[in-house]
Amino acid sequence: MQVRFFSLSCLLFLAYPVGAITRTSIWLLPVLLAFAAGYCRVIIRNTPQMHGNRAPLTVLLTLALGALMVPTLHYDWFSGLGVFAAIMLLINFPLRWWPVVLTALIGSCTLVAQFILHAERSSIVVLLVLLVIVGATQVAVYKQIETSMQLQEARTELTHLAVAEERLRIARDLHDILGQRLSAVTLKAEIAAQMVVRDPHRAVNEILEVSATARDALAEVRAAVSGYRTVWLRAEAESSEALLTACGVTVTVAGPLSLPRPTNETAGWVVREATTNVIRHASAQRCWITVVDEGDTFVVQVADDGAGGALDQPFSYGTGLTGLAERIDIVGGELEVGPRDGRFVVTARIPANPQFADSTATRRSAFGRPR
Incomplete structure (x- = not known):
């Protein structure tokens, strides 16, 4: 639930595209609302059980909607889209895919920013550092949550064993x-x-x-x-x-x-x-x-x-x-x-001095009184 709250709180960054919409670009408003809805669906579908690849089609459609706004809102929106993409991709796809997904995302953002949007190198570097920080933060948070869940499962198992x-x-x-x-x-x-x-x-x-x-x-x-x-x-x-x-x-x-x-x-x-x-x-x-x-x-x-x-x-x-x-x-x-x-x-x-062994092979004879 902590991951869900953190991820949904990132919707506050949509304040920029909302403020940038003008009368000539009013058509962006429903696209932006659809993008927010798709983002929410991806987060909710994958929490609290993360990395289950439960909404791959929604991820692709949401990213496509975000890409539609890039020509109008330019690089400022593109950098924010990179952050949203990192969150959705890393929370949706299994952990073993993370290196490939994060590498592909950084590479794609670099190519688009440099050759299509012609952004300054300093801005590109800032974007790449931001994506790396977002990815590393998510990895750390998810690992901590995974460890906490394993600890909780172990405690539950120990409780069941104690009861038995x-x-x-x-x-x-x-x-x-x-x-x-x-x-x-x-x-x-x-x-x-x-x-x-x-x-x-x-x-x-x-x-x-x-x-x-x-x-x-x-x-x-x-x-x-x-x-x-x-x-x-x-x-x-x-x-x-x-x-x-x-x-x-x-x-x-x-x-x-x-x-x-x-x-x-x-x-x-x-x-x-x-x-x-x-x-x-x-x-x-x-x-x-x-x-x-x-x-x-x-x-x-x-x-x-x-x-x-x-x-x-x-x-x-x-x-x-x-x-x-x-x-x-x-x-x-x-x-x-x-x-x-x-x-x-x-x-x-x-x-005379018991060692309280967990499992000692007790020697039993083969004969005795039937019970």
């Missing part, structure tokens, strides 16, 4: 928050249904545990939406131990549970996702949660003796393991998932 990343993060967090709790709720509700007749007292206890687990899940969702939720390894290990024990799984927790942040948070997500899978899929009797400090790396491992330990077919990562792999990728760690020595094992190697 935030959506992915929210989806991953909600899966991790609700997956474990809802799996426990489902299992405990099924147990309560079976115990209603055989053991009403236990059924009541199971229903109360379902209610407590649901309230915890609701609280965590609210905290996550508010942006204040943080996952800690010790809290997740204790929570997982309580849930697995309630599901009839014997749990063994070993190793340090107080890790530096953000290693602590990443380790907490590992324990949460792995124990969620144990509750959902394993039908296990025992589960081992182990943390080992190797100095520059912490190894977090969750193993169970359930059905996954006997898998011999490849499987694909589901939403939970994919999200967990992405979390570990971010801190430059490695993830291994699969059967080992009759157990199903999830092993995460997390650097």
Whole structure:
């Protein structure tokens, strides 16, 4: 829009030909009005999207109208016509044509001024300098505008990427928050249904545990939406131990549970996702949660003796393991998932000093529990 305003403001230079029109040359008035209309059309058609060659015929007709006034208004009008021609040609035609267009315009103006209008050399030099200045100014302005538009597009793209990343993060967090709790709720509700007749007292206890687990899940969702939720390894290990024990799984927790942040948070997500899978899929009797400090790396491992330990077919990562792999990728760690020595094992190697890699090739085994 700035280019449009600047270009249209040049119409003020038409004050000279208007003032030079006399009774004998009154026929120039409609020609001048037609020239102004054509000039405006060229500018409006090519802004704000410039250099699209959207009005080539209008450019030629407008220049022809301007040439009709040269024999009557002489060199003073011709020099102004050169400026209007430079603006229209450079704004209409693609950037790659600019050197040829500007060179042809300067050459044509020189020949006409010297051999047809017989202008003085000093006047011709002034005209050529003026055309060069106009062309250079337009090039600078257009380049600046082009850079500004590219910057705006880049900012828009970054905004879209940030929104997509935030959506992915929210989806991953909600899966991790609700997956474990809802799996426990489902299992405990099924147990309560079976115990209603055989053991009403236990059924009541199971229903109360379902209610407590649901309230915890609701609280965590609210905290996550508010942006204040943080996952800690010790809290997740204790929570997982309580849930697995309630599901009839014997749990063994070993190793340090107080890790530096953000290693602590990443380790907490590992324990949460792995124990969620144990509750959902394993039908296990025992589960081992182990943390080992190797100095520059912490190894977090969750193993169970359930059905996954006997898998011999490849499987694909589901939403939970994919999200967990992405979390570990971010801190430059490695993830291994699969059967080992009759157990199903999830092993995460997390650097003690995360480098927050943009894209780390996470090592994934070819075996594991289908999701």
